[in-house]
Amino acid sequence: MALNGAYGIFWAAVGEKKSSKENIALPKDINTEKVFAAWNAQRGIHTPLGGFDGNIVIVFLESWWGSEVDRIQDGVEILPFFNKLRRESLHTDLFLAGGHRTTEGIFSSMCSLPNPLGKSIMYSEIENKDFVCIPRLLSEKGYSSAFFQGSDQYTSGTGLLVLKTGFQSSYGKRDIPDYEKLEQNAWGVYDTDLYKFALDKMSSLREPFLVGINTNTTHDNLFPARADRQKYKTIRQWADTELQDFHTLLASRKWEKDWLLVLVADHTTYGGSSIFDHYAIPFLMKHYTKDGKESRVLPNKLLPGAFSQADIAATLADITGVKAPTFLGRSLARPESFSPGASIFHLGQSAWFDGDWAVVFNIRKPGEERCFKWKQDMSFTKESPCPAQGEKMHEEGLSYIKESQELCLSDNPHAIKESWMPRAWGLF
Numbered sequence: 001m002a003l004n005g006a007y008g009i010f011w012a013a014v015g016e017k018k019s020s021k022e023n024i025a026l027p028k029d030i031n032t033e034k035v036f037a038a039w040n041a042q043r044g045i046h047t048p049l050g051g052f053d054g055n056i057v058i059v060f061l062e063s064w065w066g067s068e069v070d071r072i073q074d075g076v077e078i079l080p081f082f083n084k085l086r087r088e089s090l091h092t093d094l095f096l097a098g099g100h101r102t103t104e105g106i107f108s109s110m111c112s113l114p115n116p117l118g119k120s121i122m123y124s125e126i127e128n129k130d131f132v133c134i135p136r137l138l139s140e141k142g143y144s145s146a147f148f149q150g151s152d153q154y155t156s157g158t159g160l161l162v163l164k165t166g167f168q169s170s171y172g173k174r175d176i177p178d179y180e181k182l183e184q185n186a187w188g189v190y191d192t193d194l195y196k197f198a199l200d201k202m203s204s205l206r207e208p209f210l211v212g213i214n215t216n217t218t219h220d221n222l223f224p225a226r227a228d229r230q231k232y233k234t235i236r237q238w239a240d241t242e243l244q245d246f247h248t249l250l251a252s253r254k255w256e257k258d259w260l261l262v263l264v265a266d267h268t269t270y271g272g273s274s275i276f277d278h279y280a281i282p283f284l285m286k287h288y289t290k291d292g293k294e295s296r297v298l299p300n301k302l303l304p305g306a307f308s309q310a311d312i313a314a315t316l317a318d319i320t321g322v323k324a325p326t327f328l329g330r331s332l333a334r335p336e337s338f339s340p341g342a343s344i345f346h347l348g349q350s351a352w353f354d355g356d357w358a359v360v361f362n363i364r365k366p367g368e369e370r371c372f373k374w375k376q377d378m379s380f381t382k383e384s385p386c387p388a389q390g391e392k393m394h395e396e397g398l399s400y401i402k403e404s405q406e407l408c409l410s411d412n413p414h415a416i417k418e419s420w421m422p423r424a425w426g427l428f
Contacts, residue, residue, distance in 0.1 A: 022117040024402050027366040035395050036403035042339040043328050045314055050321030052287070052297045054258035055207055056138075057250065058312075059243070060105060060214040062150075064236060064265035066095065066280030078237050079282070081244035082263065086284045089261075090298045090332060094306040094353070094374070095283035096344050097267045102149075102214055103161050105266030105309060110134050110165045110212075112313035112327035114404050117345045117363075122157035126408060127164075134313040135210055136166025137322045144168060144206045148198045150216025151188035158214065167212060171201070183226075187219035191239055195246040199253075207256045214266060217242060255290045260298075260319075262312060276378035279344045283307075285315065285332065298333055306353035306374070307332065308342040328404060341393075343400050351380075352397025359386070359393045363401065369394045 026032060068078045069086070077083065098108025103120040107113070111133040121127055135145050146169040153159030153172025162170050173179050173188035176197045182189050198213055205211070217239040223229060224238075232238045243263075250261070265281035287295035297319050310329030317324040318331035330338030342353045351360045353374060360380055361369035371386035 021405065022363065024363045024398075024405075025366050026398070026402065030395050030398060032399035032402045035399035039339045039341065039396050039399065040328070040403075042337075043314075043330060045317040045322065045324040045327055045331065048318045048321045048323060049331075049333060050319070052258065052260065052319040053208060053321075054260060054290075055255065056143075056210045056260045056262070056316060058109070058210075058212045058262040058264070059246075060102070060109075060212065060266040061239070061243075061263060061282060062102070062215045062218045062266060063269050064218060064239075064282050065268045065277065066265070066282055067277055068234075068236060069282050074233060076233060076237070078234060079240045081240050081247070082282060082284075085247070085263070085286070086282070089284040089286035089300055090303070091284045091301075092303045092305070092307045092332075094342075095264070095281055096306060096308040096342050096353070097265065097279045097281045098309045100267050100278070101156060102158050102266045103156050105264075106158065106161055106165070106212075106214070107131075108309040109264065109312040110162075112310045112317075112324065112329040113408060114310065114328070114343065114345075114401070116408060117401060117405060118347070120156070121408075122161055127157075129408075131164070132324070132326055133165035134316050134322070134324070135162070135168075135212075137317060137324060138210050138320065139166050139168060141320065141322060143208050143210050145210040145212075146171065146198075146201055146205060147212040147214075148194060148201070149173070149188075149214040150191060150194040151214075151219060155187070162212060167210070171197070173216075183224050185216070185220050185222040185224075188216045190224050191215045191217040191242040192245065195242065195249070199246075199249055202253075215239065215243075251288070255288075258287065258289045258297075260316075261286050261288065264309065264312065274379035278346060280378070281309075285312075303332060303335060305335075305340070305355055306342045306358075307335070308344075311335075314338075339396075341396055341400065343397060345401060350397060350401050352393050352400065354389065354393050354396075357387055357390070357393065359390060359397055361394060361398065363398075 070083050071078050098104050099115045101120050103122045104115045107115055111131045145167045147162040147167040148171045153170055159170040182193050218235050221235050227238050262285050264283045287298045311332055314327045314329030315332040318333050340354045344351050349362055351358045356373055356375055358372045358374040359369055370383045371390050372380050373384050
């Protein structure tokens with residue numbers, strides 16, 4: 001019932017949902033509407049590149065940490081497979097999560113918009129707005145689609161959210177045949193069984209397709225009985241081997257079209273004392289041609305600087321030839337064509353990243369902005385004199401969180417268009 005769109009609309013109308021809006025104190029000398037408009041003029045996918053009409057597999061790696069990428073612990077590489085594949089793919093210096101929950105990561109990644117500051121749209125007063133997201137746009141282009149998660153699909157409203165973004169089907173652990181007989185942690189099935197289920201379902205999807213997977217092995221720290229605890233010290237080490245096995249099966253699959261693999265954490269965990277631990281996440285994007293030839297769609301290289309989950313949907317729209325003028329991310333296929341800048345928000349503090357610099361400011365205390373060289377100090381403990389562009393960065397960062405929040409949270413009783421409701425909700 002919670003996955004039913006009509007029920008969700010009714011609940012939004014009669015239920016008491018808390019406002020998602022944060023009050024932001026603005027300096028009198030900053031016109032945030034003007035600054036944001038100038039910045040946003042170079043965002044949005046208005047004239048897409050196109051060139052890719054193949055399949056897309058996006059794996060949201062549950063609670064993986066960016067701090068563990070390329071990290072050695074007790075003489076052992078934590079994520080050996082991911083690290084190797086990352087070096088052979090399109091990847092970035094820094095990739096930032098849009099929040100702390102699965103629904104926040106999916107919304108930011110699929111809809112190329114920021115979440116309400118420090119919150120998810122789910123169970124809020126804007127849950128039923130008509131957000132335009134890449135699954136919906138690809139469906140209109142002829143893609144079939146499905147989303148899979150190893151936990152219960154009702155967890156935090158994830159199953160409902162993926163349908164809202166435009167995925168045509170949503171599956172959780174209870175949809176896996178005889179899931180009760182499978183070994184599970186506190187949340188659901190391990191990734192090996194989830195990947196197998198997704199692969200089985202992919203066989204019945206019409207190409208091109210979009211598949212989303214939210215993994216579950218790392219939802220807690222319980223190892224499966226088959227894991228060698230002498231070899232695997234952390235649960236993410238084990239999940240990395242499960243990912244490698246899945247990649248092998250994907251690579252050996254008989255594809256009708258090229259395929260694109262996106263690996264990204266949905267979020268980190270609440271652990272850690274620094275901004276890096278809270279929001280830096282693993283990310284890579286790789287194009288595989290069915291004939292084994294070199295990709296002409298995406299380069300396999302490092303993109304310097306900071307990027308964010310909002311860039312995923314923007315990139316997918318750009319390379320598939322889909323117009324998405326409302327997307328606030330930038331295409332990783334040609335980031336130089338877009339305004340720079342990536343934002344995070346944490347407990348009243350916001351950070352705006354541009355190049356090697358980050359400007360941190362309090363949304364309620366104007367005049368307290370500070371500058372950091374994030375590559376040298378991800379904990380933001382060693383403040384540096386602001387660079388020449390520091391004032392501009394502060395204005396853009398402040399304007400971004402102020403005006404993007406207004407876009408997402410604007411009161412509009414007719415936000416859901418009747419023409420879209422059946423497609424987005426899978427009703428009727």
